[in-house]
Amino acid sequence: KAGVTQTPRYLIKTRGQQVTLSCSPISGHRSVSWYQQTPGQGLQFLFEYFSETQRNKGNFPGRFSGRQFSNSRSEMNVSTLELGDSALYLCASGLRSGANVLTFGAGSRLTVL
Amino acid sequence: GEDVEQSLFLSVREGDSSVINCTYTDSSSTYLYWYKQEPGAGLQLLTYIFSNMDMKQDQRLTVLLNKKDKHLSLRIADTQTGDSAIYFCARQTGANNLFFGTGTRLTVIP
Numbered sequence: 001k002a003g004v005t006q007t008p009r010y011l012i013k014t015r016g017q018q019v020t021l022s023c024s025p026i027s028g029h030r031s032v033s034w035y036q037q038t039p040g041q042g043l044q045f046l047f048e049y050f051s052e053t054q055r056n057k058g059n060f061p062g063r064f065s066g067r068q069f070s071n072s073r074s075e076m077n078v079s080t081l082e083l084g085d086s087a088l089y090l091c092a093s094g095l096r097s098g099a100n101v102l103t104f105g106a107g108s109r110l111t112v113l
Numbered sequence: 114g115e116d117v118e119q120s121l122f123l124s125v126r127e128g129d130s131s132v133i134n135c136t137y138t139d140s141s142s143t144y145l146y147w148y149k150q151e152p153g154a155g156l157q158l159l160t161y162i163f164s165n166m167d168m169k170q171d172q173r174l175t176v177l178l179n180k181k182d183k184h185l186s187l188r189i190a191d192t193q194t195g196d197s198a199i200y201f202c203a204r205q206t207g208a209n210n211l212f213f214g215t216g217t218r219l220t221v222i223p
Contacts, residue, residue: 006155031209033209033210033211035211042213042214042215042216043201043203043211043213045210045211045212048208048209048210050209055208055209056208056209056210058210088155090155090156092209092211094209097208097209098208098209100144100209101144101146101158101161102146102158102205102209102211103158104148104155104156104157104158105155106154106155107154107155109153
């Protein structure tokens with residue numbers, strides 16, 4: 001059974017650009033959550049999607065957005081990149097929305113220059 | 114999450130047991146997790162415990178949950194050099210958002 005797949009694994013952008021990251025959950029899982037990991041702030045929840053609807057949202061500015069497709073794959077987008085957006089972005093896959101065991105992907109490491 | 118706390122560092126000798134501790138403040142947690150992160154990698158789920166359990170054992174791993182004190186621990190028996198990594202505890206409420214601790218860097222000395 002394939003795990004959670006995140007693409008791209010690494011990318012470099014410059015300030016002001018935008019970026020789109022992709023996450024394919026485990027087959028049969030319908031919930032995808034996104035997290036940002038930085039040395040200063042640690043692991044922080046961005047948002048969760050289930051059945052193509054955003055169910056929960058963390059405390060991030062509107063530059064961070066996401067969506068989910070009918071096949072449960074999810075994308076997150078960051079517009080007008082800032083240096084502080086440099087981070088490891090992790091997605092987590094779950095069977096359903098609500099409390100259930102989450103499995104993480106390997107992450108997408110974004111560097112903003 | 115500022116309401117989940119862990120000590121930052123732990124060093125043990127190979128073959129000894131490691132105990133990583135975690136405290137949290139919100140008693141509404143449903144699942145509590147332990148994740149392992151190796152350098153440059155994502156989060157590997159090690160084990161989890163439901164909030165109505167006190168203990169869970171899985172091979173070399175033992176999780177203890179003290180709900181009264183809001184204390185969670187992970188014991189790794191016969192610690193190996195391959196166990197060197199950062200260990201995160203996390204709590205989950207009713208939604209799929211996890212609140213993570215700061216992580217404990219475990220160093221295993223050969």
